[in-house]
Amino acid sequence: MIGDDLVRPTQRSCPLTPELQLLITLRFLGKASFQSEIADLHGVVQSSVSNAVTATINALCRHLDFIKFPNDLTSKRKIKEGFYEIAGFPDVLGCIDGTLIPIMRPPTNEEVAYVCRKGYHAINIQGICDPDLRFINIVCK
Incomplete structure (x- = not known):
């Protein structure tokens, strides 16, 4: 559902896949760990974790209209x-x-x-x- 929101075209290197960004964000939110530890676990740099968490949370917030009491x-x-x-x-x-x-x-x-x-x-x-x-x-x- 949020995959298209997480696609980042780049000409410098290989961008993180939407799936990996979601997994990084879920780990960060679920474990309350340091971004550097999550970066090491997933083989990326800390700034990529920060960008992935921000982008994923923003994408989820744009789609929260499906969560209704x-x-x-x-x-x-x-x-x-x-x-x-x-x-x-x-x-x-x-x-x-x-x-x-x-x-x-x-x-x-x-x-x-x-x-x-x-x-x-x-x-x-x-x-x-x-x-x-x-x-x-x-x-x-």
Whole structure:
């Protein structure tokens, strides 16, 4: 879905494939590791990791219109039935979780807005999934 957004024509060298950019981004977001470590793991330089993460996240944000919290009664009923079948909990409309994504220190407001409770600079991400493990809502602040 985002592959076309990640294609970068170049005449200097071999660009990273859209698949590799997505894998790099998922590793970065999932492991909260240093970009240099991810670069070593994938055999690229740190600046390529930074560019891939930025491009992939921007592409995903442009396509987030497919992630929607259900607003019709039929969809809500189906989700509630799915959760009830899994765990026997009635009237559950989603499973929520969150994580902290480490970021570089921002130049402004860093003490107020970006230092997490664990003492490092981070952005908080929250996601809600349906019983089929599909995102139905994402908030990033």
